[in-house]
Amino acid sequence: MTSPAIVADGLRKTYRGKAALDGFGLTVATGTVCGLLGPNGAGKTTAVRILATLLDFDAGRAEVAGADVAREPGLVRERIALTGQYAAVDGSLTGRQNLVLFGRLHHLGRRAARARADELLDQFTLTEAADRSASEYSGGMQRRLDLAASLIRAPRVLFLDEPTTGLDPRSRNQVWDTVRKLVADGTTVLMTTQYLDEADQLADRISVVDTGRVVAEGTPDELKATIGADRLEVVVRDAGRLADAAAVLTRVVGAEVGTDPDTRQLRAPVTDRVTALIEAARALRGAGIAVDDLGVRRPTLDEAFLQLTGHGAA
Amino acid sequence: MTTLADGWVMTGRYLRHVIREPEQIVIYFSLPVMFVLVFGYVFGSGMAVGGDSYREFLLPGVFVMTQLYGLGATATAISLDISRGVVDRFRSMPTARSALMVGRSTADLTRALLEMAVLIVCGLLVGWQAHRGFGPALAAIGLILLLRLALTWVGMFLGSVVKNPDTVSVIVFPLAFPLTALSNVFVAPEQMPAWLGAISQWNPISATVAAARELFGNPGLGSDAWPAEHAMLLAVAWPLLLIAVFAPLAIRRYRRMSR
Numbered sequence: 001m002t003s004p005a006i007v008a009d010g011l012r013k014t015y016r017g018k019a020a021l022d023g024f025g026l027t028v029a030t031g032t033v034c035g036l037l038g039p040n041g042a043g044k045t046t047a048v049r050i051l052a053t054l055l056d057f058d059a060g061r062a063e064v065a066g067a068d069v070a071r072e073p074g075l076v077r078e079r080i081a082l083t084g085q086y087a088a089v090d091g092s093l094t095g096r097q098n099l100v101l102f103g104r105l106h107h108l109g110r111r112a113a114r115a116r117a118d119e120l121l122d123q124f125t126l127t128e129a130a131d132r133s134a135s136e137y138s139g140g141m142q143r144r145l146d147l148a149a150s151l152i153r154a155p156r157v158l159f160l161d162e163p164t165t166g167l168d169p170r171s172r173n174q175v176w177d178t179v180r181k182l183v184a185d186g187t188t189v190l191m192t193t194q195y196l197d198e199a200d201q202l203a204d205r206i207s208v209v210d211t212g213r214v215v216a217e218g219t220p221d222e223l224k225a226t227i228g229a230d231r232l233e234v235v236v237r238d239a240g241r242l243a244d245a246a247a248v249l250t251r252v253v254g255a256e257v258g259t260d261p262d263t264r265q266l267r268a269p270v271t272d273r274v275t276a277l278i279e280a281a282r283a284l285r286g287a288g289i290a291v292d293d294l295g296v297r298r299p300t301l302d303e304a305f306l307q308l309t310g311h312g313a314a
Numbered sequence: 315m316t317t318l319a320d321g322w323v324m325t326g327r328y329l330r331h332v333i334r335e336p337e338q339i340v341i342y343f344s345l346p347v348m349f350v351l352v353f354g355y356v357f358g359s360g361m362a363v364g365g366d367s368y369r370e371f372l373l374p375g376v377f378v379m380t381q382l383y384g385l386g387a388t389a390t391a392i393s394l395d396i397s398r399g400v401v402d403r404f405r406s407m408p409t410a411r412s413a414l415m416v417g418r419s420t421a422d423l424t425r426a427l428l429e430m431a432v433l434i435v436c437g438l439l440v441g442w443q444a445h446r447g448f449g450p451a452l453a454a455i456g457l458i459l460l461l462r463l464a465l466t467w468v469g470m471f472l473g474s475v476v477k478n479p480d481t482v483s484v485i486v487f488p489l490a491f492p493l494t495a496l497s498n499v500f501v502a503p504e505q506m507p508a509w510l511g512a513i514s515q516w517n518p519i520s521a522t523v524a525a526a527r528e529l530f531g532n533p534g535l536g537s538d539a540w541p542a543e544h545a546m547l548l549a550v551a552w553p554l555l556l557i558a559v560f561a562p563l564a565i566r567r568y569r570r571m572s573r
Contacts, residue, residue, distance in 0.1 A: 052406045056572045074408060082406040088399035092331045104323040105409040107316065133334070149403070 003066065005030040005157050005188035006051060011060035013046055013212075020046040021057070022212035028190055028205075033183055035203030036192040037305065043212040044192035045085070048159050051190065052082045065156040065188075081150035082159045087142035088149075091135030095126050095145050098134055102149045120148040124178075140171025147178055158182060160191035164198060176202060196305065210309040223304050229269040230296050232276050237290035239264045248287050252279045270296060317410040324417020328391065329424060342387070343429070346380040347436060353500060354440055371533045373442040374454070374526035375499030377433055378519055381426060381462040382493060385469040386486035388422055392473025393482045396571075405571070415470055415564065422466040426459055445531030454529035457549045461522045464553035464560070471564040498523055498542075502535045515541040518556065521548035 006028035013021040021043045028034040036044045049055040051064050053073040062069040065079035089098045096117050103113030121127045124144040129137060134145060143163070150158060160179070164172040179202055183189055193199050199206050200220045208216040208223070216223060232253060236245050239261055246257045249268050253276060257268040270276035273296045284291055332339065354369040395401045395414070404414060444451040476482045496514045497503075503514035514520055515537070524545035527534045541548055 049402075054402055054405055054572065077406060077408045080406065082403065084399045084402055086399040088403040090327065090400060091398070092334055093327070094334075097330060101323065101327050102403070102407070105320060105404065105407055105413070107319075107408065 002030045004028055005032075005065055006034070006190055007061075007063045008047070008051065009061045011047065011050060011062060012058045013043075013050060013055070014058055019212050021050070021060075024060070024209075024213050026207055026214060028188060030188050031183065031186050032204040033179065033189040033191065033202050035199035035206045036190065036209050037194075037196065037199050037206050038192075038209035039309070040194070042209045044209050045161055046212075047209070048082070048161050048190065048192055052080060052159050053077055054082075078153075079156045080159065081153070081155035081157075082161070083146050083150045083163055084161045085165060087134075087139075087146040089134045089142060089145050091133065093134060094131050095134055095137070095141075096121060096130040098145060099149060099152065103152050106153050108152070116152055120151060124148045138171075140167055140174065143167060143171060143175060144178075147175065151182070155187065157188045157190065160189060162192055162194065164193075164195070172198075196300070208305065208308050216304075216308045223308075224299050226304070226308075229271060230273050230298050232266075232268045232270045232280055232296050233293070234266045234280065234284070234291060235293040236264050236266070237292050241289050242266070244287060245284065245289050248283045248289065249280060252276065252283050264292070317412055317416070320410040320413035321416030321420065324413045325420040325424070326417075328418055328421035331391070332421075332425060338387075342383075343432060345383060346376050346433060349376050349379065350436060350440060367533050369440050370442050371527070372500070373433075373437040373440075374530055374532055375494075375497075375523045376437075377430065377458055377526065378461065378523045379494045379499055380429055380433060381458060381465060382490050382519060383486075384422065384426065384429070384462060385465045385472070385490065386483060388418060388466050388469030389473035389476070389482045389486060390479050392418065392470050393476055393479040396474060397477060397479055401571070411568070415568070418470060419463060419466045422469075423459060423463060426462040430455055430458065442532070443530075446529065450529040450531070454526040457522055457525050457529070460550070460553045461518070464518075464556035467557055467560040467564055471560045471567065474564055474567040493517065493519055498535060502537065503539070504535070504537060515539045518548070518552035521545050521552050525549035 004027045006026060008024055008026040011021045011024040012019065024043065024047055026034070026047070036047065038044050046055065050057045051062055051069060053069060053076050057070070064076050067075035067079065069076055090101065093101065099117035099120055100113045103116050104110070106113075108116060118127075121130045124147065126141065126144060126148070129141060134142060137145065147163075163179070164175050167175065176198075179189055179191070189202075191199075191202065203220065205217065205219055206223055207214045216226065218226070232249070234245065234249065236242060242259050242261060242264065245266055246259050249257045249266055253268045253270055255269055257266050259266050277294070277296050281291075281294060284294075350369070350372065354372055392414075401414065405411065444454075472486075473482060476485065494500075496506075496510060497517045497519040498514060499519065503511040503520070505511075506514060521541065524534060524542055525548075526532075528545065535542065537543075
């Protein structure tokens, strides 16, 4: 078991008397993706900026890629990369010039910086646009260039602050693919997002952040499980048979069944998904009740979020 | 070592901006050239020192004025870098934190040299000359560049205080224009109402302009006010004072981004 790539413990950060982080703690295992999920102003960005050495903190302890954030910020900077909420590239320079510039500022030699820029342009399918001004790039291309700039020195830990905000679905998928490849190569990723499906798709573990601290932590499935059981959902064709259907389902699941006359829907918690589905179908047919829809669903992260923080995401 | 190397890479970056956006240079030079033409030929005949000698009188003022307007480009570039998150990227890299400001001031001085070369050619074309030879002319250019360095620091401070890059370009003109109008660039401060004249006399721009006129051997105003008589001293002291005030302020702003 290798040591964790990111450890934060009891981080506090106060802006003008208001606590942005209030006992923030986090552990991210090497080679995994951790998603920081939370509404605007929850402290996600503050946490990332502190861990990326951009911001001082008032109390607590943080270690990134084996270096202490407060005492060895230079060492941390050697080992991390940050892609923020805006494409942080120089719009007046070409894509290639940007990558060479960042390579040189990473202390690569002139020739090495050029060679690395060519590799990255190729990898991010930007070779064709390499000699155009970055300001002429589309949003997706700028974001790709931004990510490429973060990967000049193969960082051990990559911070992504809302990496796909404002991107079209295709560019979003490209960014996701890139992140998956990086993780497959052993990079640790800490990403903030307001998109629950993004965290669901990419993250091995999710930390839900609210009012400056982590209020829940786990795999996406675990988080959903903490919210409660899977649900059997049935829509009957004839609203007049709702009561009959409820009686049938109560016998099947052995629990209270909720009904909604407006949508002709019935809901009941279940433990064994498949058995419940088969038994319910059989019993409803036996009772001669026509059914429009029948299924078992797991609570969404949106619902999980609402329950954990007491208010919706974003 | 890395401090110097990083600063140098950053200098290259800002100079590349100049090469990649040549239209900005054209716009940039249109202002001083217009001033030479409008004031030198249109208003020149009605001025205290008329005709050819007014142009000789005017040119050192235009040299200095151009440096003052350079402050706008500096402030805008810094503000843009901060608002776009480019500065955050630099700060999350193992790049020397001084690189941004070292690079910008070196690039600005290089730009200023280029601008001076263009303006001097313009000046020679309209009949301006340096009469006292090579050494004093170099000294005059040195004083003008010293002022530019000071203005670069003012610009970097401004750019780090004003969050919106668009706002920067809007506030620079109303800031810079009175500084040139209330100086000895176009007219003698003695012709202004007493209190305005006093401001003009003590204006840092006036000091550098008066010193440059003297070193170039161009007609001056022959004023016997204290600042005019000690123009050479003030042309060194004012920029040093501006640097002493604004360099720590700008560096402090940069450091406080971590708060």
